[in-house]
Every structure is written in C-alpha cells, then in structure tokens.
Amino acid sequence: MGEVIVITSGKGGVGKTTTTANLGTGLASLGKKVVLVDTDIGLRNLDVVMGLENRIVYDLIDVVEGRCRLKQALIKDKRLENLYLLPANQTRDKTAVSRQQMIDLTSQLREEFEFVLIDCPAGIEMGFKNAIAGAEKALVVTTPEVAAVRDADRIIGLLEAAEMEPPRLIINRLRPEMVRKGDMMDIEDMLEILAIDLIGVVPEDQYIVISTNRGEPAILDKHSRAGQAYRNISRRLLGEEIPFINWEAGSFMSRIKKLMGLG
Amino acid sequence: MLEFLLRFFGRDTASSKKVAKERLRLVLVHDRAGVSPHLLESLKNDLIKVISEYLDIDTDGLEVSLTHENDAVALVANIPVLRVKRTFKSIQEPAFKV
Ligand SMILES: Nc1ncnc2c1ncn2[C@@H]1O[C@H](COP(=O)(O)OP(=O)(O)OP(=O)(O)O)[C@@H](O)[C@H]1O
Ligand SMILES: [Mg+2]
Numbered sequence: 001m002g003e004v005i006v007i008t009s010g011k012g013g014v015g016k017t018t019t020t021a022n023l024g025t026g027l028a029s030l031g032k033k034v035v036l037v038d039t040d041i042g043l044r045n046l047d048v049v050m051g052l053e054n055r056i057v058y059d060l061i062d063v064v065e066g067r068c069r070l071k072q073a074l075i076k077d078k079r080l081e082n083l084y085l086l087p088a089n090q091t092r093d094k095t096a097v098s099r100q101q102m103i104d105l106t107s108q109l110r111e112e113f114e115f116v117l118i119d120c121p122a123g124i125e126m127g128f129k130n131a132i133a134g135a136e137k138a139l140v141v142t143t144p145e146v147a148a149v150r151d152a153d154r155i156i157g158l159l160e161a162a163e164m165e166p167p168r169l170i171i172n173r174l175r176p177e178m179v180r181k182g183d184m185m186d187i188e189d190m191l192e193i194l195a196i197d198l199i200g201v202v203p204e205d206q207y208i209v210i211s212t213n214r215g216e217p218a219i220l221d222k223h224s225r226a227g228q229a230y231r232n233i234s235r236r237l238l239g240e241e242i243p244f245i246n247w248e249a250g251s252f253m254s255r256i257k258k259l260m261g262l263g
Numbered sequence: 264m265l266e267f268l269l270r271f272f273g274r275d276t277a278s279s280k281k282v283a284k285e286r287l288r289l290v291l292v293h294d295r296a297g298v299s300p301h302l303l304e305s306l307k308n309d310l311i312k313v314i315s316e317y318l319d320i321d322t323d324g325l326e327v328s329l330t331h332e333n334d335a336v337a338l339v340a341n342i343p344v345l346r347v348k349r350t351f352k353s354i355q356e357p358a359f360k361v
Contacts (some may be wrong), residue, residue, distance in 0.1 A: 182278030
C-alpha cells in the first residue's frame with residue numbers, strides 16, 4: 001500500500017507544481033513506483049512541467065466519470081520507467097469531481113504505486129478539499145514572503161482540522177544573499193512562526209525556469225542547486241536522515257572572501 | 264535624499280526581514296483566532312467559570328475580544344459585575360492574591 005502525499009500551499013504560484021514534478025522524478029529515480037496526480041482542474045500545468053503535454057488522451061475527470069479505465073489515463077514518463085502522470089482536465093472546473101471520488105481514486109492508485117503525489121490547486125475551496133481528501137500526508141510549500149507564510153499558516157490550520165498527519169514545510173525560492181542582508185526572512189523565522197517540521201529548503205534558481213522551458217524537472221540536472229535540494233527532500237521522504245544544506249552560509253567563494261576579510 | 268543617505272549608510276534600523284516577521288506575528292494572532300471561532304467562545308466560558316467563583320457577573324453582557332494597539336495584541340474582556348460575593352469557596356489559600 002502506497003503513501004498518498006498532497007503538495008499544497010494556500011497561496012498561488014509559490015511552487016507546488018514545480019515541487020510535485022521534482023519530487024516525483026526524484027522518488028522515481030530512487031527506484032520507487034510513483035504517480036503524480038494533477039488536481040488543478042481547469043488550469044493544468046503538471047503535464048507541461050513534466051514535458052508530457054502531447055501525450056494526453058484521457059484525464060482525471062474521464063476516469064471518475066467512467067469514460068476510461070484508470071490505466072488508460074495514466075501517462076508514462078519520458079525518462080523514467082516507474083513514473084506516471086494522471087493529468088487534470090482542462091475544460092471543466094473544480095466542482096467536476098467530489099471528495100468521495102478523490103478518496104476512491106487515491107485508494108485505487110495506492111494499490112498500484114508506492115507514492116501518489118497530489119498537486120493541489122491554490123486556494124482553500126473545493127479544489128483544495130478534493131486534493132486533500134484521499135491524502136494522509138501533506139507537504140506545505142511557502143516562499144519567504146509575508147503573504148505566502150500567512151496563507152501557509154491558514155492551510156496548516158485546515159490540515160490540522162482535517163485530522164491529517166502534521167504537515168512538513170518546504171521553503172521555496174530562498175535567496176541566501178537577501179537573507180544575509182536581512183532583507184528576507186530566514187529559515188528559523190519561518191519555522192518559529194509556523195511551528196511545523198521542515199523537510200527542505202529550495203533556493204531561487206534559474207535552472208527551474210530553464211528546465212520548465214524544456215519540460216525536464218531540474219532535479220535531473222546535476223548543476224541545479226534547486227535540483228540538489230529536491231534530491232535531498234526525496235531521500236527525506238524515504239525516511240533517510242540527510243543533513244540540511246546551509247544555503248544561508250553563502251557560496252564557497254563568498255565564504256572564502258569573508259574569511260579573507262573581503263566580503 | 265537624507266533618507267537615501269541614511270539607508271546607504273545602513274542606518275535604516277529595522278531590516279525589512281524584521282518588519283516582515285513582526286507583521287506576520289501580529290496578523291496571525293487575528294487569523295488564528297478567526298479560523299477557530301471556538302477559541303474565543305471556549306475562553307469566554309472558562310473565564311465565566313473562574314470569575315463566577317468570586318463575583319456575580321452578567322454573563323450575557325460579557326465581551327471578550329482581541330485588540331490591536333500600537334504594536335501589540337491585547338486580550339480585552341469587558342465583564343459587567345453584578346455583585347461581589349460575600350463568601351466564596353476558597354479552594355486554595357492564594358486565591359486572595361488573584
Ligand atoms: N526555486 C525556484 N526558483 C526559480 N523559479 C521558481 C522556483 N520555484 C518555482 N519557480 C517558478 O515560479 C513559478 C510558479 O511555480 P509553480 O507553477 O510550481 O507554482 P504553483 O504553486 O504550482 O502555482 P499555482 O498556484 O498557480 O498552481 C513558475 O514559473 C516556476 O518556474
Ligand atoms: Mg500549480
């Protein structure tokens with residue numbers, strides 16, 4: 001029986017889809033059988049981030065409405081054998097699926113896969129409620145900004161109310177040089193405010209944009225710093241104890257400069 | 264211009280991260296109290312229980328709220344007192360000091 005993990009945030013545009021694509025790819029490259037479910041009905045994105053947009057025939061709504069079998073709607077990843085995507089429908093809206101249908105769908109998926117990662121839409125309405133319905137674990141993504149952290153707090157409260165396992169936090173788009181200047185909240189600030197466990201910190205990284213352009217998750221690029229962070233989070237999801245990268249300490253060069261009194 | 268110079272020389276005392284954290288702290292007090300309307304209601308009921316040991320109060324007129332003053336959040340309770348009890352059930356001695 002696989003685990004069902006929802007990736008959520010409250011605020012839009014903080015990196016849920018990017019995170020789902022990268023962690024799914026990460027877990028699959030560690031040999032796990034993984035399926036990614038896009039529940040952002042009407043605004044599907046996960047297919048393009050994964051580079052699978054041209055292969056879609058059926059989608060999640062086709063499955064729940066019985067127009068096809070679940071297997072027919074699953075799209076196999078281009079690169080990894082054991083990675084699949086269940087795309088969202090692009091013409092309907094969040095009310096096209098119910099909580100019960102999501103619970104049924106995820107319980108079917110967890111029979112087949114070791115990890116079911118659910119990409120949640122922004123907001124706290126129907127789409128969010130559906131996305132968390134069949135999940136027992138949640139990862140909350142935030143960026144180091146007031147509005148994103150505030151919304152993360154709201155989401156954490158709603159997850160608590162739904163009696164899910166305590167969620168774990170992913171801080172995305174951290175900019176170490178701004179943190180050092182005191183112009184961005186640091187990791188400790190956010191953990192103190194949100195009072196949940198951290199599972200990883202992903203730095204701001206232009207490779208994310210490049211890899212999204214190409215439709216290849218950044219985790220596959222060994223030069224990407226965000227990719228490195230996602231590789232660590234993938235292992236932590238498997239229960240490994242991986243030390244946190246100290247992004248705030250600065251790059252190797254800036255540390256040398258500091259030692260020599262130049263920076 | 265002066266502001267620019269002050270900032271240039273790093274005298275713009277509160278770094279923006281500190282401002283962000285402080286604003287978050289304040290806004291979340293309200294958000295969290297708002298998300299669980301039960302919080303204030305159950306606090307109110309507990310207050311009534313405790314205070315009624317000492318005073319007769321008008322429980323219908325009792326108001327409990329969080330207010331925002333300057334840079335602090337305060338719990339404000341307005342509790343109309345009907346009469347002070349002549350005797351009260353003292354469970355522990357230090358009750359006098361409360
Ligand atoms: N670590 C990062 N560094 C640089 N850019 C990033 C990073 N993470 C995300 N982005 C960019 O931010 C944008 C939003 O990311 P993404 O689509 O993953 O967010 P989302 O939370 O899924 O948004 P939505 O709420 O609309 O579904 C994208 O353009 C993505 O490329
Ligand atoms: Mg998204």
